[in-house]
Amino acid sequence: MSKNILVIAEAKEGELRNVSFEAIALGKTLSEGGEVVATICGEGDLNSMAEELINYGADRAVTVANAELKTYTPEGFTQAYKAVIDQESPDGIVMGHTSIGKDVTPKLASQLETGLISDVTEVEEGDDGFVFTRPIYSGKAFEKKVVTEGVTFVTIRPNNIAALEKDDSRSGDVSSLDVDVQNIRTIIKEVIRKTSEGVDLSEAKVIVAGGRAVKGPEGFEPLQELADELGGAVGASRAACDAGYCDYSLQIGQTGKVVTPDLYIACGISGAIQHLAGMSNSKVIVAINKDPESNIFSIADYGLVGDIFEIVPKLTEEIRNMKVNA
Amino acid sequence: MNIYVLLKRTFDTEEKISISNGKIEDEGAEYIINPYDEYAVEEAINLKDAHGGEVTVVTVGDEEAEKQLRTALAMGADKSVLINTEDDLEEGDQYTTVRILEAYFKENEPDIILAGNVAIDEASGQVGPRLAERLDIPFVTTITDISIDGETVNIERDVEGDVEKVETTLPLLVTCQQGLNEPRYPSLPGIMKAKKKPLEEIEIDDLDLEEDDVEAKTKTLEIFLPPEKQAGKIIEGEPDEQVKELVSLLKNESKVL
Ligand SMILES: Cc1cc2nc3c(=O)[nH]c(=O)nc-3n(C[C@H](O)[C@H](O)[C@H](O)COP(=O)(O)OP(=O)(O)OC[C@H]3O[C@@H](n4cnc5c(N)ncnc54)[C@H](O)[C@@H]3O)c2cc1C
Ligand SMILES: Cc1cc2nc3c(=O)[nH]c(=O)nc-3n(C[C@H](O)[C@H](O)[C@H](O)COP(=O)(O)OP(=O)(O)OC[C@H]3O[C@@H](n4cnc5c(N)ncnc54)[C@H](O)[C@@H]3O)c2cc1C
DSSP states (O other): OOOOEEEEOOEETTEEOHHHHHHHHHHHHHHTTSOEEEEEEESSOOHHHHHHHHHTTOSEEEEEEOGGGSSOOHHHHHHHHHHHHHHHOOSEEEEEOSHHHHHHHHHHHHHHTOOOEEEEOEEEEETTEEEEEEEEGGGTEEEEEEEOSSOEEEEEOTTSSOOOOOOTTOOOEEEEOOOOOOOOOSEEEEEEOOOOSSSOGGGOSEEEEEOGGGOSGGGHHHHHHHHHHHTOEEEEOHHHHHTTSSOGGGBBSSSSBOOOOSEEEEESOOOOHHHHTTTTTOSEEEEEESOTTOGGGGTOSEEEESOHHHHHHHHHHHHHHHHHHO | OEEEEEOOEEEOTTSOOOEETTEEOOTTOOEEEOHHHHHHHHHHHHHHHHHOOEEEEEEEEOGGGHHHHHHHHHHTOSEEEEEEOTTTOSOOOHHHHHHHHHHHHHTSOOSEEEEESOOTTTOOOOHHHHHHHHHTOOEEEEEEEEEEETTEEEEEEEETTEEEEEEEESSEEEEEOTTSOOOOOOOHHHHHHHTTSOEEEEEGGGSSOOGGGGOOSEEEEEEEOOOOOOOOEEEOSOHHHHHHHHHHIIIIISOOO
């Protein structure tokens, strides 16, 4: 039976996040031939983003523009999304498990009195509807969950469900909805941006991560060169952030970003469970560590016992050579 | 100030995990206070020291959670409440837990509720924001700093590494992120005192709730371990050889280059 699915899209610094396109792909699956409506809220003209959502597979898009929606607040965005939900009465709702997704979806689900399956990495069809897989116990186990009553509301982990191919010829209706945003009880006074420009870690295909072993901010330079060569991004362990070698925006793990790149290269990281929780789902893991007993080797596909300062520059060189010869 | 902490007893995920009869094996497993809830207990005690009042720690669970509640009391909380669902409810999800907490808080008057940002076992991160919505109070997640002046609350929160400064008012719910504080260890006198502190136990019947009100909206069909990963390949040799072999494997075997 076909269903109507609402995808809640999200933009960062004026760009739609890739996970929103992935959410559309999941929405398509869940709709079983029904309609996928994407919504985006914010300030100013949202039409080009709406068009892009349609290019990525949405059938229609609904925009909610309001000066109060310039930055995320739980109340502001909940009011916007709730208005769209009231208008569309979807059978299912999909959003990314991003910092905004984690914040707003429980509030929405609570308001709608529905369940919510968070941080989904896979979906399959079961006997009684769709079955969602999600990592639990810091990534050491997985559970399969179903919705037993009400709307199917899920958030998805970035980089796990493939987005559909962009199709610029796709078109669909874009409508706007006026929402009277009011009673915002948490006021954002200031945002101190630490996030470096460039590739969004949670969406990067290749990540080169440094741990305490990088020994200083300069120690990240060879890692950055390797990442650049691979078209990827640099990440870090908590210890490297705490020591001031890099910014917390690079932190990967339970308290940092959760990433699922195709290739993760851990350089001088011991492999504490809180770090693994953020990266153990990566498709291929390479570990470089001078301690052969280090726990990181237990989850690595390829392990190199050795000194990062020696190996990383050579690796960059070798990849550069490979590209030249190709 | 009426300060409340939401505390979950969790499996220590640093330990080995195995599954028996479709469930996580808890024979011999280590259980701890969810680490993010330790930050909440610590901050609650600091807020009490600064503003006066009382710290009450609340858990939805079964008798086994008494140990973690005693630890929170030993850290310096004043009272603890175990909402014991063991005899009344078989199944539950985040919706269930929050309806129970909602019923409890409707009979109390919290000025501030501190929760963890996420529980390390089921890790949905839903309980805090869901509860705030039910109680119709504002919430701020993943906080790394908080100061209260009268009714006004100033908070710093971690947003994927960026720092967001937020102003809001009491009553309020916050969820605690690593970096907020360094939780204290219970002291020996603290442990002695904790034995005499109140640990109240209540059941669903004691709350204004019908069983239908708390029926879960989702259900777990299966829990499984990730497929046993083939032992990784350790690449030996001199750095030059190691690097050559790695690049060749990444290119030809795993095809990521
Ligand atoms: C509640 C909580 C949440 C946490 N959240 C996170 C999180 O989100 N992310 C996170 O990463 N951590 C987190 N942690 C911290 C975590 O427990 C570890 O302390 C941290 O991950 C360790 O970082 P590290 O591996 O860089 O450092 P270490 O554990 O010190 O490891 C350094 C490694 O580098 C190797 N090494 C040293 N020199 C060299 C060299 N020249 N060449 C090669 N190898 C070398 C050593 O053999 C060692 O294995 C959290 C902890 C708690 C309690
Ligand atoms: C009767 C009943 C039966 C249940 N049966 C199952 C089951 O069979 N399988 C299963 O996996 N889960 C079961 N649950 C638990 C439920 O599914 C969730 O685990 C729980 O509601 C917390 O969700 P979470 O771990 O995602 O916490 P998160 O939302 O990630 O936790 C965030 C924060 O909320 C607070 N918090 C979370 N849980 C509690 C709690 N219980 N008490 C106090 N504060 C809390 C803590 O501060 C925590 O840091 C049951 C719950 C109930 C009430």
